Amino acid sequence: MTSRIIGTGSYVPAQVVTNEDLAKIVDTSDEWIAGRTGIRQRRVVREEGTSHMAAEAARKALENAGIDEKELDLILMGTTSPDHCFPSGACEVQEAIGAVNACGFDVSAACSGFLFALSTMQAFIQAGIYRTGLVIGADCISKLVDWKDRSTCVLFGDGAGAAVVRAEDTGVIHTVMKSDGAKWNVLSCVSRTGGNFINGITTEPGFITMDGQEVFKFAVKTVPACIHQVLEESGVSIDEVKYFVLHQANYRIVESVAKRLKQPMDKFPMNMEFYGNTSAATVPILLDEMNRAGKLNKGDKIVMSGFGAGLTWGATLLEW
Secondary structure (H helix, E strand, O other), X not given: OEEEEEEEEEEOOOOEEEHHHHOOOOOOOHHHHHHHHOOOEEEOOOOOOHHHHXXXXXXXXXXXXXXXXXXXXXXXXXXXXXXXXXXXXXXXXXXXXXXXXXXXXXXXXXXXXXXXXXXXXXXXXXXXXXXXXXXXXXXXXXXXXXXXXXXXXXXXXXXXXXXXXXXXXXXXXXXXXXXXXXXXXXXXXXXXXXXXXXXXXXXXXXXXXXXXXXXXXXXXXXHHHHHHHHHHHHOOOHHHEEEEEEOOOOHHHHHHHHHHHOOOHHHOOOOHHHHOEOHHHHHHHHHHHHHHOOOOOOOOEEEEEEEEOOOEEEEEEEEO
């Protein structure tokens, strides 16, 4: 018994912020951003938060799956930008969609969050503990970005994606998850915390900081390696894979991964041009767009792979 994706959904805010819009607040241009990242616009929240976006994506996934919210046993949300320190965003989604029979909690693995949450759901289903679950990747990165720092503010957007999974005979085949905590500071968002009346430290919010070159080198090395690993351990040839659904951080990273895997670019769908890097939401948003466009057929083998702060990375091989 394994877990199979039976429905997908996604949500992005209505507010579009183009590269030209950003050029009005930082020293940049559409040519500079698009040429280096492939991003031309992103969506940014106004009033809505992470849990609102997640709930909207969840509703669409439930509708696509054709099941009632009361059938859900477990809700897992991959996010690093919840609306509150606690409760978890998954519990807020549970209330919003009326999933009264479910248990919910968040998974923090940055841009790898959706894949790590899906793997956690897979473990629960394989163990026979739960049968039907909702996996969400949602992030409101705009509230963690220093909008005066052009090296980071041009990269990110807000959004959410979700997948309903159910115990079936086919679906997820194998997953590889990895992390390298020694390089946690390559990509981080560190708040000044630990304050109280004794030490006199004031808690202050932090912003995302990133060593872009290190992240690039890390991604183009680890992603192909973990994809090869998940295929080899599954006994599946790389030529059997119809699509590689990668984290949408930078088109140059995707191109480099394709080159290292010796696979054609038409196997690597991309949408970062329209949404930017939505962190844990990139993979499920892209997957939902592909699903609704009719690009995914039963029996197709798909590899999903993500990478992000931690440093974390991983890959999942599944049969649609």
